[in-house]
Amino acid sequence: MANRIITISREFGSGGRTIGNKVAERLGIPCYDQDAIEALMSQAEQVFAGKKEKGTDPRKWLAELTANKKSSRELSWELQCLMIEELAAKGDCVIVGRCADYILHDKHDCLRVFIYSSYEDRAKRIVEVYGETDVPTMRRLKDKDRSRAAYYYHYTGNQWGDREHFDVAMNSGALGIDRCVEALAKLF
Amino acid sequence: MANRIITISREFGSGGRTIGNKVAERLGIPCYDQDAIEALMSQAEQVFAGKKEKGTDPRKWLAELTANKKSSRELSWELQCLMIEELAAKGDCVIVGRCADYILHDKHDCLRVFIYSSYEDRAKRIVEVYGETDVPTMRRLKDKDRSRAAYYYHYTGNQWGDREHFDVAMNSGALGIDRCVEALAKLF
Numbered sequence: 001m002a003n004r005i006i007t008i009s010r011e012f013g014s015g016g017r018t019i020g021n022k023v024a025e026r027l028g029i030p031c032y033d034q035d036a037i038e039a040l041m042s043q044a045e046q047v048f049a050g051k052k053e054k055g056t057d058p059r060k061w062l063a064e065l066t067a068n069k070k071s072s073r074e075l076s077w078e079l080q081c082l083m084i085e086e087l088a089a090k091g092d093c094v095i096v097g098r099c100a101d102y103i104l105h106d107k108h109d110c111l112r113v114f115i116y117s118s119y120e121d122r123a124k125r126i127v128e129v130y131g132e133t134d135v136p137t138m139r140r141l142k143d144k145d146r147s148r149a150a151y152y153y154h155y156t157g158n159q160w161g162d163r164e165h166f167d168v169a170m171n172s173g174a175l176g177i178d179r180c181v182e183a184l185a186k187l188f
Numbered sequence: 189m190a191n192r193i194i195t196i197s198r199e200f201g202s203g204g205r206t207i208g209n210k211v212a213e214r215l216g217i218p219c220y221d222q223d224a225i226e227a228l229m230s231q232a233e234q235v236f237a238g239k240k241e242k243g244t245d246p247r248k249w250l251a252e253l254t255a256n257k258k259s260s261r262e263l264s265w266e267l268q269c270l271m272i273e274e275l276a277a278k279g280d281c282v283i284v285g286r287c288a289d290y291i292l293h294d295k296h297d298c299l300r301v302f303i304y305s306s307y308e309d310r311a312k313r314i315v316e317v318y319g320e321t322d323v324p325t326m327r328r329l330k331d332k333d334r335s336r337a338a339y340y341y342h343y344t345g346n347q348w349g350d351r352e353h354f355d356v357a358m359n360s361g362a363l364g365i366d367r368c369v370e371a372l373a374k375l376f
């Protein structure tokens with residue numbers, strides 16, 4: 001129970017990543033989102049694939065993982081768990097997505113957050129933030145939510161967004177992003 | 189959209205009423221819980237039943253309601269709605285339970301809160317607060333939750349505890365009552 005971690009799960013278009021970054025900035029701690037974690041995983045995978053030299057920092061888990069001979073999907077999940085555990089072990093931080101709430105719950109003092117919002121508010125936001133695409137907005141939201149729910153269920157066995165697995169859930173559309181940030185900083 | 193109201197729905201044994209009272213105290217505004225609202229309704233019902241004189245304060249709604257000739261259950265619900273609307277119209281306040289989130293949502297600037305907790309934490313709490321009874325603790329929790337859910341669904345048509353109808357949901361067992369109070373005061 002060394003470090004204090006805020007994990008943020010979020011519906012697509014709810015602004016959960018923005019909230020994560022702002023809370024982290026406010027608290028003066030790092031925020032790791034999907035892009036950051038995938039970049040770290042990609043580096044590690046290049047080491048696995050022999051495309052990159054192991055260098056002077058061949059962390060223990062590389063050897064352990066290669067010894068396992070699992071499917072690439074399982075290996076990728078285990079690698080992600082280990083990357084997230086390494087990040088959490090470094091110090092207090094915010095981690096957005098990637099089932100971090102499940103991975104870290106028993107190992108650190110986690111504040112497990114779920115950010116959600118109405119379809120209307122999220123539809124408006126994804127068009128503002130990501131622009132229009134050929135796919136209708138509502139379909140984009142539903143597809144992405146479904147894939148996040150399926151991913152979460154596959155690896156954790158839990159229902160995504162089930163309040164049993166969160167400490168606090170906030171409606172970012174009703175409250176506004178800044179009020180969510182303030183309240184989370186207070187809860188931390 | 190005159191007043192700012194915090195409405196608190198809560199699972200039995202989650203400490204939602206205590207949180208409501210503490211937030212109200214912290215903010216210097218009144219808190220109305222089930223007992224307070226039922227006491228007001230009982231006064232009004234005595235007037236209806238002719239057991240009490242109308243006195244000098246025969247509020248408009250008494251006349252409107254008696255003119256309707258509805259079932260006593262419907263009348264009781266309408267009376268409750270009007271009592272809650274009257275309380276909310278008086279000024280900023282906290283209202284615990286009684287579907288206040290549904291009743292006031294479109295009429296005031298409401299912060300709609302749902303307080304929940306694990307069965308284990310709630311079981312521990314109800315024994316501490318209300319003592320043991322002949323009914324097994326888990327049964328008491330489930331019966332009370334079911335009756336709250338049924339009541340909420342009957343009058344609002346919404347699922348009790350569905351996050352769509354709340355702005356923030358907090359796990360009082362994981363966060364502790366005081367942290368919930370702090371965060372809600374901040375959100376208000």
